[in-house]
Amino acid sequence: NFQNRIQYLKDSVAAVKDFPQEGILFRDITTLLEDPRALKDTIDLLYEVYKDEKIDYIAAADARGFIFGCALAYKIGCGLVLVRKKGKLPRETISQDYDLEYGKNTLEICKGSLKKGDNVLLLDDLLATGGTAGAMIKLVEKSGANIVSFAFIIELFDLGGAKHIKDTFGIDSFSLISFP
Ligand code: PRP
Ligand code: ADE
Secondary structure, three states, X not given: OHHHHHXXXXXXXXXXXXXXXXXXXXXXXXXXXXXXXXXXXXXXXXXHHHOOOOOOEEEEEOOHHHHHXXXXXXXXXXXXXXXXXXXXXXXXXXXXXXEEOOEEEEEEEEOOOOOOOOEEEEEEEEEOOOHHHHHHHHHHHHHOOEEEEEEEEEEEHHXXXXXHHHHHHOOOEEXXXXXX
């Protein structure tokens, strides 16, 4: 059943203390990816949640969001828009600065990748403070596209990212797995 499937995914994520710096408990998805059952079920469960929405594009975050974003876009049959770290996209871009749980960065999308009226599902592997998600939302909003929802594999609940996204942007998020 659903709860058992979620528990299996949860157990497949490794927890690493003090990475990339002291005090951070890093939730490592590489162990989930290495497990064929966990990888397949992650995509299948997300597909179940979003299959009836009219999604034109998944916009996924560099780098770990790409992995899940591409598999889900293939399964849904929609396009994939790469939201990349600064300086990687070759054409004209829209950019947005943001704060991380452990640092600062800039995200970009290609100008013209998303158009007014496009239905977009945003996706990333993990929601911590919501800084990355907020920057992604601002980028997609600048393009005029419509945000269907924001999906995550993992949510770090105590960091308040989901509440931040809801209170700041009025957008509902969905996470398969939640850790405190
Ligand atoms: C991680 C993670 C999310 C973000 C979450 O990415 O994949 O994108 O942090 O943190 P936040 O909610 O506090 O913004 P990171 O920037 O470490 O990049 P990576 O995927 O390239 O490893
Ligand atoms: N990104 C931001 N915080 C993280 C954490 N604690 N584990 C894995 N990825 C992260």
